[in-house]
Amino acid sequence: MLGKDYEAQDCSLARALEVIGERWTLLILRDAFFGVRRFNDFHVHLDIPKAVLSDRLSGLVEDGILEREPDPEHAGRHLYELTAAGRDLWPALHALLVWGDHHRAPNSRVFKHASCGTPLDDHGDCATCGMTPAPQDILTEPHRGRRALRHDPVATVLRAPHRLLEPIET
Numbered sequence: 364m365l366g367k368d369y370e371a372q373d374c375s376l377a378r379a380l381e382v383i384g385e386r387w388t389l390l391i392l393r394d395a396f397f398g399v400r401r402f403n404d405f406h407v408h409l410d411i412p413k414a415v416l417s418d419r420l421s422g423l424v425e426d427g428i429l430e431r432e433p434d435p436e437h438a439g440r441h442l443y444e445l446t447a448a449g450r451d452l453w454p455a456l457h458a459l460l461v462w463g464d465h466h467r468a469p470n471s472r473v474f475k476h477a478s479c480g481t482p483l484d485d486h487g488d489c490a491t492c493g494m495t496p497a498p499q500d501i502l503t504e505p506h507r508g509r510r511a512l513r514h515d516p517v518a519t520v521l522r523a524p525h526r527l528l529e530p531i532e533t
């Protein structure tokens with residue numbers, strides 16, 4: 364099996380990749396920024412095998428990126444929420460979205476500063492307000508005219524404008 368550590372690399376990028384470099388991990392984190400908190404919601408939105416999802420969520424909890432709490436509405440189940448260290452990954456995620464948009468395929472969603480409605484620039488800044496909004500001050504919505512590809516309950520909620528980190532109720 365391929366190891367997930369880069370022990371011989373004396374570099375903080377290697378240390379970061381030990382936490383977020385596995386397949387699916389960044390998409391799980393993207394969904395966590397969208398407000399997904401329940402195992403079943405990650406599962407229906409990502410089409411990821413349950414064993415892999417369970418492994419990635421446990422790893423992210425162990426590494427201090429997600430916090431696992433009992434779900435008050437479903438006995439025996441959990442809610443997953445980003446920790447402060449997890450929320451600090453937003454600029455990295457946004458940078459990858461921008462790169463994908465420029466070099467692979469147009470982004471399907473727009474990200475706006477919630478208080479003024481200005482779309483964020485490529486650096487994640489609001490040019491109108493001259494600042495970098497925190498994730499909870501960012502509104503995301505599908506690009507106008509973009510045909511919806513997915514019809515799962517999470518995708519359906521995300522068809523309306525949604526503030527990052529605001530819990531998604533499916």
Ligand SMILES: [Zn+2]
Pocket residue numbers: 476478479480481489490491492493
């Ligand atoms: Zn603004």
